[in-house]
């Protein structure tokens with residue numbers, strides 16, 4: 001899959017000055033649309049979590065032109081998510097909520113091309129995180 005690096009970079013530059021609003025919206029959509037995800041964050045400091053989440057997106061976008069740099073960090077992130085209780089089934093929920101937050105902030109700049117670029121990027125991120133996660137195969141059939 002070839003990622004649309006320029007579209008991802010340009011659209012993310014517009015999100016950066018509104019990082020906190022973006023992250024607040026993201027978790028608002030995640031917990032509103034998928035209440036089953038909320039208990040995983042029961043003991044989480046959400047202000048810190050918003051920063052961590054955003055920083056991980058910055059890392060991804062900063063390394064789109066050298067994607068090999070992303071393989072190990074994203075596999076490691078996926079491995080840690082097993083401990084956090086994240087299951088493969090949760091990844092589409094996070095993806096949908098991220099896209100919704102992008103759309104809310106980018107408005108007219110959220111074109112079909114930009115949307116597709118982020119769908120592809122999220123699929124690539126998920127693939128690496130799940131490769132690092134090493135779930136038993138039954139979990140994918142649940």
Ligand code: HEM
Nearest residue numbers: 037040041043044052053056080084086087090091094125
């Ligand atoms: C693109 C996908 C995702 C990204 C980039 C991401 C990013 C992060 C980051 C950077 C952290 C901070 C801790 C660390 O670095 O290990 C974190 C923690 C966490 N994430 Fe994710 N995450 C993703 C998907 C998910 C999914 C699918 C779930 C399941 C609902 C989830 C639930 C959590 C939880 C529960 C924590 C721990 C919070 C705590 O420390 O209390 N994440 N995530």
